[in-house]
Amino acid sequence: MRYGEVGYNLEIDLATGNIERVETDPKILETHLGGLGTSVKLHWDRVPANVGPFDDENMLIFSSGVLNATPAFSANRTVVTFMSPESGLLAYPMMGGFWSAELKYAGYDKVILNNKSPKWVYIWINNDKVELRDASHLVGKGALETQDAIRRELNQPNAQVAAIGPAGEHRCFTASIEQGRSSASRLGGGAVMGDKKVKAVAVRGSKDINLFDGEAFMKEMKEMMAYINFRNTNPIPDVMTILSGIGSPQEMVHTDESWHTENFMWGNARTRRRGFWDEKVAVEWPRGQLEGIKRLISCMNCPQHCGALISYRDTPRYMAKCFGKLTYAMAAYVDNMDFAWRALQRATEYGFDSFSTPQILAFAVELYEAGILTDKDFAAGPNYPACPSDNEGRFLWLMDRVAHREGIGDVLADGVYQAARRIGNGAEAFDHNTIKKHEQLPLKLGTLDPLYYLMYATNEKISITQIEGNWPQGAFPTMEQREKFVEDWPQLPDPSWKQWLLEWEPRGEKGIPFFPTADICSVIVDWMEMLHNIDDACCVCAGMSSFCLKPPYHIHNYPKIIRAATGLDVDEAGLKKIVNRSRNLHRALNNRRGMSRKDEKPPADHWKRRWPELEENLLSTYYKFKGWNDDGIPTRERLHELDLDYVADDLEQRGILKNG
Amino acid sequence: MAKIKKIVKTIKVDADKCNGCRGCEIVCSAFHSTPRYSGINPARSRIQIIRHPLKDIWLPVFAGEYTPAECMGRETYIIDGKEYDECTFCRATCPSRDIFKEPDSGLPLKCDMCEDDPPREKPMCVEWCLNEVLTYEEREEEVEESQEAQDVEIGLKAMMDKYGPDKIADALARMAQKGQQ
Numbered sequence A: 001m002r003y004g005e006v007g008y009n010l011e012i013d014l015a016t017g018n019i020e021r022v023e024t025d026p027k028i029l030e031t032h033l034g035g036l037g038t039s040v041k042l043h044w045d046r047v048p049a050n051v052g053p054f055d056d057e058n059m060l061i062f063s064s065g066v067l068n069a070t071p072a073f074s075a076n077r078t079v080v081t082f083m084s085p086e087s088g089l090l091a092y093p094m095m096g097g098f099w100s101a102e103l104k105y106a107g108y109d110k111v112i113l114n115n116k117s118p119k120w121v122y123i124w125i126n127n128d129k130v131e132l133r134d135a136s137h138l139v140g141k142g143a144l145e146t147q148d149a150i151r152r153e154l155n156q157p158n159a160q161v162a163a164i165g166p167a168g169e170h171r172c173f174t175a176s177i178e179q180g181r182s183s184a185s186r187l188g189g190g191a192v193m194g195d196k197k198v199k200a201v202a203v204r205g206s207k208d209i210n211l212f213d214g215e216a217f218m219k220e221m222k223e224m225m226a227y228i229n230f231r232n233t234n235p236i237p238d239v240m241t242i243l244s245g246i247g248s249p250q251e252m253v254h255t256d257e258s259w260h261t262e263n264f265m266w267g268n269a270r271t272r273r274r275g276f277w278d279e280k281v282a283v284e285w286p287r288g289q290l291e292g293i294k295r296l297i298s299c300m301n302c303p304q305h306c307g308a309l310i311s312y313r314d315t316p317r318y319m320a321k322c323f324g325k326l327t328y329a330m331a332a333y334v335d336n337m338d339f340a341w342r343a344l345q346r347a348t349e350y351g352f353d354s355f356s357t358p359q360i361l362a363f364a365v366e367l368y369e370a371g372i373l374t375d376k377d378f379a380a381g382p383n384y385p386a387c388p389s390d391n392e393g394r395f396l397w398l399m400d401r402v403a404h405r406e407g408i409g410d411v412l413a414d415g416v417y418q419a420a421r422r423i424g425n426g427a428e429a430f431d432h433n434t435i436k437k438h439e440q441l442p443l444k445l446g447t448l449d450p451l452y453y454l455m456y457a458t459n460e461k462i463s464i465t466q467i468e469g470n471w472p473q474g475a476f477p478t479m480e481q482r483e484k485f486v487e488d489w490p491q492l493p494d495p496s497w498k499q500w501l502l503e504w505e506p507r508g509e510k511g512i513p514f515f516p517t518a519d520i521c522s523v524i525v526d527w528m529e530m531l532h533n534i535d536d537a538c539c540v541c542a543g544m545s546s547f548c549l550k551p552p553y554h555i556h557n558y559p560k561i562i563r564a565a566t567g568l569d570v571d572e573a574g575l576k577k578i579v580n581r582s583r584n585l586h587r588a589l590n591n592r593r594g595m596s597r598k599d600e601k602p603p604a605d606h607w608k609r610r611w612p613e614l615e616e617n618l619l620s621t622y623y624k625f626k627g628w629n630d631d632g633i634p635t636r637e638r639l640h641e642l643d644l645d646y647v648a649d650d651l652e653q654r655g656i657l658k659n660g
Numbered sequence B: 001m002a003k004i005k006k007i008v009k010t011i012k013v014d015a016d017k018c019n020g021c022r023g024c025e026i027v028c029s030a031f032h033s034t035p036r037y038s039g040i041n042p043a044r045s046r047i048q049i050i051r052h053p054l055k056d057i058w059l060p061v062f063a064g065e066y067t068p069a070e071c072m073g074r075e076t077y078i079i080d081g082k083e084y085d086e087c088t089f090c091r092a093t094c095p096s097r098d099i100f101k102e103p104d105s106g107l108p109l110k111c112d113m114c115e116d117d118p119p120r121e122k123p124m125c126v127e128w129c130l131n132e133v134l135t136y137e138e139r140e141e142e143v144e145e146s147q148e149a150q151d152v153e154i155g156l157k158a159m160m161d162k163y164g165p166d167k168i169a170d171a172l173a174r175m176a177q178k179g180q181q
């Protein structure tokens, strides 16, 4: 019997309609665990290095992890993997919600989509019954509308549906896959799904998931429950509100947005508006936020309230989470929550990544103001009017064009980096906030931060929120605060690390960019990244683990939880090795697709004060720590340690791995 | 008829606080699996969250009695402007719908308040709901003595409705014989 995992994948060939339930090798649990780990392995094994995002062979995998569908708190991620149209690399956005648990109850760990369907379909998975159903009547419908329409036509109110909207249908590079209150947003999974002509994947299951040692498992969870209760009533002092609790950013709960609105950049990651949160705004914005929120909601088996049902005036209802509530208003320089809620509703139905997309639209506005785009680009088309001149109208008009790839929208839909190159004529200079062709958080800061430098530069996620988390974002000003913080910090792998936090000053010799030193930074960043990789294999929400300070899940309890769930006899070192294996395989896969040191660069203006030599040293030191060569390629020695000799052979044969 | 003391166990449901997490469904099924906590399957849970997210409906409903036939008539309710589907508030295991039935056998499920020996302080779902939606209360009442339908009986009745009394009697006889060998 298999425990924790189901032991079967669903393989669908969209071209022929062939559907198979395939048993997986039980050994894979020992070597790659599950979730992202086992998905990366499938991509490495099956997708040749030259396959483009819209080629038939670009496999699209929806995966659960080893802890979904169990009583493990907040284990509800679905990790979606594919070669990204934006970056060209293996992307792995994740969504929360309820989908992956339902998939496991239906009897599958993963849904693997191969090739393309000749006509629009949606996939209906109900235990052993799996069908490709006609979706022609759903084409053009919003992502949320589609989910409800499918539940209605199947007469399955409890089916969980992951769907794309028009942005995905038109292969916009920032198209998301939406599911209730959640979405897999980054790097264009919706575009790949649209290219395969799959409008949605609906699932409902009623089978059992087995736990290897249920009693031990529940004991762990009971301890965790006590800790969750403790943290929910005892926020961490001396840090920003948003960092003080557990869970993903409680953006629907918190209404004081002075920090985001004054520290994040407005427009195309362009302007910092100090003093924005004045007395008037401090009353109006929270009022607008609360007016829109009907109820706070969570994902599967999670006590937090990261999401909300939004019911704002005459806007159709939808669900929201995270920072999307501000990104459109801030990118458009529109100073009210009214626009924020309306724009987000439209974007959710279109199925857009609400980090990247607002920046693309703001980028277009900048190009217009600079005379690079002209009135011609904003003129009426065969079935749409000319662009209005007010900020709000213009922004929504641009969103409509991008979602349908109409007029200038067709170019913009390729994302800032690629659109800038297609437009030319100086547009490249306005692409100032991408890494590896992917839009980043709209943050521009003062002094280089060595920890963040490494995280931005090196992670395969290409999205900072999925790398950072367990180490505080900045030094505490007073020794008293530092002592208080380290006092109770069992999540650290090694208590001796506390010293680094105690020594860390906001500025001066023991401050950034010189401290933490390159060696210490390497240890900390590697640790934080590893935690994310464990979460991604288990499909636990990073908000309850790697993304938050002093989280419920950590390196000391994870092995026990995984063992009780799956029966895998693993300790801390063993777990670390497994996720390192997956991490390096992912790295090698991207190396094989051309990624190397040359690409590992935060935007030039991300920090005002840069230290080029120090940065190079940071990167080299970190590479060495990771067992990568100076070009950022895993060495043969490292790959051998991880039983990945076949990867070393492959990289050598291709001339990517030189000098061992 | 003789009066006896009876403990009335109540779970108060503050549905407005429910965040829809389904944690209660998960732990209920875990508690009732054999061996305990060995398996998870919300379809076997004796609490089900009736969900219509866009209608702002997240309603925990507990499995009650088995009924062999559906009601003659149906009601729909509108409360606070929210329209609830037919049967939403009904706790019955009923042929008209597929909740509160074992997924493989179709046998009825009934909330047993997590009876256990020694008794639990609170039922599982109450303990694991961290949103204070479910509150457990006990009170003593004097009631007339009456035979309460036990789980076995409910199960048997459902089987009889499905297979007819003869088949059940045959099966029992066969099992008894096997037991003697």
Ligand code: SF4
Residues within 6 Å of the ligand: A074, A075, A076, A096, A097, A246, A247, A248, A297, A298, A299, A300, A302, A303, A304, A305, A306, A307, A541, A542, A543, A544
């Ligand atoms: S912490 Fe938030 S995002 Fe994470 S699982 Fe819970 S509700 Fe979902």
Ligand code: SF4
Residues within 6 Å of the ligand: B027, B028, B031, B045, B046, B047, B062, B063, B110, B111, B112, B113, B114, B123, B124, B125, B126
């Ligand atoms: S009280 Fe016990 S049996 Fe009843 S629904 Fe809750 S967990 Fe299930």
Ligand code: SF4
Residues within 6 Å of the ligand: B017, B018, B019, B020, B021, B022, B023, B024, B025, B049, B060, B128, B129, B130, B131, B133, B134
């Ligand atoms: S555990 Fe509580 S909050 Fe979660 S669904 Fe059940 S009743 Fe609602």
